[in-house]
Amino acid sequence: MPKSDSGRLPKNWPPNVSYLTAPSYSQALSAAHLSSLRTRPKDTQDIPPNTPSGPCPLVKITPITSPSHPAHGQYGLFACKDLKPGSFILPYLGEIHGPPSCSSDAASPSCVTSSDAADPHAASDYDLSLDRELQLAIDAQRKGNEARFINDYRGVADRPNAEFKEVWDPRRRERGMAVWVLGEGRSGKGRGGVKKGDEILVSYGRGFWGARKTDG
Structure with a gap:
């Protein structure tokens, strides 16, 4: 059974995945990585103070039944x-980690990655970059x-209706990533938010799909 810090699980939560109500941290993160993680960057938005710790009331996990959907089944x-x-919709939680060869006592935040080092996150479809320079990811x-x-919009809609953005969690006093509804744009037209019952869709980016074309 999956573990949960709160004892509550969202409906349709998979039994082989642990449910988080706060970030998890790789034991291989260096002190320098942790220091950077807890230093607020400029121009980042706060996670709203009323954000619940546990299942998010704004969203629901739903099976994809349409045969034309890329994530059918x-x-x-x-x-x-x-x-x-x-x-704001909800934070993106997972294991915060650095490069595969970082050790917990490493002095540099950008540890040298050995070609022989096994990267447990290399094949993950859920690994979201937090800081490319420091190679921090979630x-x-x-x-x-x-x-x-959250699925990519390609093959589902003409464009995404949400996005990943770096945030600052004032309660934990650390950096993170979260999901936000796309804004209206400069003209104030063309995006009407997300309607009840609509799928929340983002753009995974060209790098995500490019890497999978190469792998294929």
Whole structure:
């Protein structure tokens, strides 16, 4: 059975994945990585103070039944209510990790990656970059929250209706990633938020799909 810090699990949560209500940390993170993680970057938004610790009431994990959907037979994340443009949805939780060869006593935040070092996150489809320079990322493959079920918009809609953005958690006083509804844009037109019952969709980015074309 999956573990949960709160004792509650969202409906349709997979039995082989641990449910998180707070970030998990790789034991291989260096002191320098942790220091950077707890230093607020400029121009980052705060996670709203009323964000619940546990299942998010704004979303639900739902089986994908449409044969034309690229994730048919899997799951997606859907809105439980209308979500306004530019509004916060939920944090992206998982295991925060650095490069595969970092040791817990490493002095440098950008440890030298050995070609022989096994990277347990290399094949993950749930690994989201937090800091490319320091090679910090958040992997929700084995442990995470509802945000891990967000699908890419390609093959589903004309464009995404949400996005991943770096955030600052004032309660934990550390950096993180979260999911936000896309804003209205400069014109204030063209994006009406996310309607109740709609699937929440982001763009995984060209790098994600490029790496899988190479692997294939």
